[in-house]
Amino acid sequence: MAVTIVLTNQKGGVGKTTTAASLTAGLVRRGKKVLAVDLDPQGNLGFSLGLDIDTALTVYDMMKNRTPVTEVIHETEDGYHVIPSNILLSEAEIEFQSQNRVMLLSDSLRPVKDDYDFVIIDTPPSLNILTLNAYAASDYLIIPMASEILSLVGLIQLQETVSEVQASVNPGLKVLGILLTKYNRRTRLAADVLEMAGAVAQQTNTALFDAKIRAGVAAAEAPAHGEDIFSYSPRSNPAKDYSMFVDEVVNRINSWQRTSEKGVNL
Numbered sequence: 001m002a003v004t005i006v007l008t009n010q011k012g013g014v015g016k017t018t019t020a021a022s023l024t025a026g027l028v029r030r031g032k033k034v035l036a037v038d039l040d041p042q043g044n045l046g047f048s049l050g051l052d053i054d055t056a057l058t059v060y061d062m063m064k065n066r067t068p069v070t071e072v073i074h075e076t077e078d079g080y081h082v083i084p085s086n087i088l089l090s091e092a093e094i095e096f097q098s099q100n101r102v103m104l105l106s107d108s109l110r111p112v113k114d115d116y117d118f119v120i121i122d123t124p125p126s127l128n129i130l131t132l133n134a135y136a137a138s139d140y141l142i143i144p145m146a147s148e149i150l151s152l153v154g155l156i157q158l159q160e161t162v163s164e165v166q167a168s169v170n171p172g173l174k175v176l177g178i179l180l181t182k183y184n185r186r187t188r189l190a191a192d193v194l195e196m197a198g199a200v201a202q203q204t205n206t207a208l209f210d211a212k213i214r215a216g217v218a219a220a221e222a223p224a225h226g227e228d229i230f231s232y233s234p235r236s237n238p239a240k241d242y243s244m245f246v247d248e249v250v251n252r253i254n255s256w257q258r259t260s261e262k263g264v265n266l
Contacts, residue, residue, distance in 0.1 A: 002035070002116040003253060004109075005176065006138040010158060012125035014146040015181035018219055018229070019242075020122040021048040023142075024080060025228035026246030032117040035073065038085035039105070039130045041092075045122040046084030050076040050226035053084045060088045063096065063104045063133075069112050078231070081116075093129050101129060102169055106137035127161055135165040140176040140253065147183045147193045147212075159204040175206040176252060179245060183212040211245035213238055 007020045017040065024036040037059060038045035046053045056074050061067040062083065072083050096104060109119065121134045135141065141162060143155070159175070166173050178201050184190050194208075201208050213219075218233035225232055229239045 002113045002119045003140070004113075004119040004121065004138040005140045005142060005249070006121040006123060006134040007142050007144060008123045008131060008134065008158070009143055009145060010125055010127050010131075011146075014125075014144045015213060015219070016125070016144045017044045017048060017122050018223070019142070019144045019179060019181065019213070019245075020045055020120055021223070022229050022238075022242040023246055023249065024049065024118075024120045025230055026242060027118050027120075027250075028080065029230060030246070030250070033081075033115065034118045034120060035081045035083065035109075035112065035116045037083045037105075037109070037119060037121045039089070039134050040085055040122055040124045041087050041090040041130075042124075043085045043087070044223065046074075046082050047226065048223040049080045049082055049228065050078055051080075051082050051084055053086055056084050058088070059083045059085050059105075060092075062108045063092070069108050073112070078228075089130065096129055102132045102136050105133035109137060127158070132161075132165065135162065135173060136169045138170070138173060140174050142176050142249070143178045143206075144181050145178055145197060146181050147190045155200050155204065174256070175204065176249065177201075177207050177209045179209045179211070179213065181213040182215045184215055185212070209245060209248055211241055211248050213241045213245065 007016050009016055024034050027034045036045060036049060043053045051074055057067055057072045062069055062072045074082050076082060121138060123131045123134045162175060178197055198208055214237040216236050216238040218236035219229055219238040222229045222232035229242055233239055
């Protein structure tokens, strides 16, 4: 059964899609079978992984019960398995009106969960029905956060939403951690954000990742070329940082799962 991870932040511009693409690519490079799911109507995750999203069946077709999950999974030239999105998904709040609408994604993905080691879900920069579907379908949640003061705003609200999901449709959902992006350790601002983010992490019963993603032009350029950061610029600072991050994600999940198997309530 695949481990499902959702990348989420209600603030845009924090590197969420880049992180989802890098986590997908990094896990594949470590020999894992990974399915990337784009729940953002902008469709940037599929594009970032080299998929032509203009002609592809999408997650919208799947969640509208028009198309089975096996027909909306597309394989890129680099071998990534992706369920893409497009602008039609922006109507989800209006169109998804079934009684179990928060479980649409989870129910749709169930037939292929045994085919993968990981499912990575990218979400829109808002707390809406799409985000709730991602939370309901996931085991772990990762919060990318730019090293800016305004990125701290909303984390408490996000934690409240997660708590509501845990209390209702997905009691097993865990916050794996907060990832600082666009990080420049030489600035006083980065130090201030690091300190405050650590305090927020404690308040929300989670932790910062040791890896911090440094700013670099390669991270912005790679999606334009339809490549992940490791293929486009393997020696760049973002590539090195994301590699450390992927290892940390795997190690943290393995550690938590071992602890859980010993009967400890995480």
